Amino acid sequence: MLQGGGYIATGPRTYMATVDHAASLVIGRKARFDPAPNLSIPTVYFNFATYDTLNRRIKDARLLTDYIGRVKANYLQSTSTGKRLRKTLLQDEMKKEVEITLWPEMRHLIGDDVIPGHIVAITSTMVTEHNGRLQLESTYLTTIFINPDMPQMIDHINRLRALPAMEPTGTNEQIATLQDLKLSSQQNIQSSRNFICKAKIKQIHENRGWYYGLCSKCSNKLYPQQENDKLNFVCKDDDNIIPNFRYCVNATIEDTTGSADTVFFNESMQAILNISCGDMVTKHAETTNPKIVPQLIRSITDTTRLLNLTLKPDGQIVVNNVRDVPSTTETQSTSTVPGTSAFTPTTPVPKPAISKRPITETLGTDKKMKRT
Numbered sequence: 001m002l003q004g005g006g007y008i009a010t011g012p013r014t015y016m017a018t019v020d021h022a023a024s025l026v027i028g029r030k031a032r033f034d035p036a037p038n039l040s041i042p043t044v045y046f047n048f049a050t051y052d053t054l055n056r057r058i059k060d061a062r063l064l065t066d067y068i069g070r071v072k073a074n075y076l077q078s079t080s081t082g083k084r085l086r087k088t089l090l091q092d093e094m095k096k097e098v099e100i101t102l103w104p105e106m107r108h109l110i111g112d113d114v115i116p117g118h119i120v121a122i123t124s125t126m127v128t129e130h131n132g133r134l135q136l137e138s139t140y141l142t143t144i145f146i147n148p149d150m151p152q153m154i155d156h157i158n159r160l161r162a163l164p165a166m167e168p169t170g171t172n173e174q175i176a177t178l179q180d181l182k183l184s185s186q187q188n189i190q191s192s193r194n195f196i197c198k199a200k201i202k203q204i205h206e207n208r209g210w211y212y213g214l215c216s217k218c219s220n221k222l223y224p225q226q227e228n229d230k231l232n233f234v235c236k237d238d239d240n241i242i243p244n245f246r247y248c249v250n251a252t253i254e255d256t257t258g259s260a261d262t263v264f265f266n267e268s269m270q271a272i273l274n275i276s277c278g279d280m281v282t283k284h285a286e287t288t289n290p291k292i293v294p295q296l297i298r299s300i301t302d303t304t305r306l307l308n309l310t311l312k313p314d315g316q317i318v319v320n321n322v323r324d325v326p327s328t329t330e331t332q333s334t335s336t337v338p339g340t341s342a343f344t345p346t347t348p349v350p351k352p353a354i355s356k357r358p359i360t361e362t363l364g365t366d367k368k369m370k371r372t
């Protein structure tokens with residue numbers, strides 16, 4: 001590649017952190033550089049690792065790793081020490097998953113605009129293990145290319161694009177089934193766990209009530225007191241208060257793997273209805289009786305949503321947030337076979353017919369610098 005002469009070629013250097021390479025050039029005073037105007041040399045060199053080689057790279061901190069894959073998830077995560085990390089889950093050409101961790105100083109290399117399906121090429125990472133999953137950590141040498149189109153990696157890009165499309169969830173997390181939740185609740189873990197499920201709101205349990213009031217002065221729960229035909233919310237300590245109404249709707253949800261009893265608290269109901277609980281009580285409810293569910297709330301039954309769920313140690317399932325299912329996936333279902341996990345998308349949709357060049361099945365073409 002280098003046009004010139006007078007240099008010495010030696011074996012690869014291993015005493016400093018570097019990407020795997022075949023040889024090093026020793027440039028001494030005798031070395032000579034000549035312009036090479038007609039040579040098209042890529043400005044970036046990649047030597048993408050394959051998944052199978054990552055394990056042995058864990059032990060060699062000096063060997064830096066380039067990787068390319070398709071984004072499956074992308075989000076910010078806080079550490080216990082308050083650091084904000086960028087986590088990006090990549091799926092490679094063999095559909096193996098590797099997690100990228102960008103430390104705060106490199107976090108900006110991937111933004112929130114990077115969504116599932118985008119292709120990411122990352123250079124000069126360190127392979128480590130985190131929660132039983134292989135992880136690529138950024139180093140100060142790391143660079144990242146989002147949806148790259150460099151000729152030297154076109155084969156990788158084509159193979160990634162030829163993978164079956166992932167089910168877009170509109171979220172950065174994977175969809176669990178209600179059976180996953182049930183199995184998880186049987187594990188007797190003493191901490192809350194979060195899940196996202198695509199489930200149908202099957203039945204609202206009216207007799208459990210649909211709202212309550214908090215005191216505007218002390219924030220304690222108010223006592224509903226029937227006075228003539230009017231329901232008053234009374235604080236045991238304070239007078240002249242304004243009730244702060246909050247949703248609390250008990251409902252059974254179901255998907256193809258089972259059903260679960262859940263509680264929709266204020267944020268999740270407001271996300272579905274776009275009406276505050278106060279407005280619902282004062283403007284939309286047919287009656288203030290908490291055990292008679294307004295028609296507007298009843299109308300959400302038999303609708304399918306993406307639900308952010310928290311499974312509490314006591315087995316209670318709380319719905320924290322609710323989003324609409326992206327319209328393109330409305331007719332698709334998650335795992336339909338009991339006993340299988342929907343953590344792997346099961347409904348392939350047609351392959352995108354994007355192919356700038358014929359796909360060649362030659363592996364390792366990135367090692368040869370293409371001069372096209």
Ligand SMILES: [Zn+2]
Binds near residue numbers: 219237
């Ligand atoms: Zn009070």
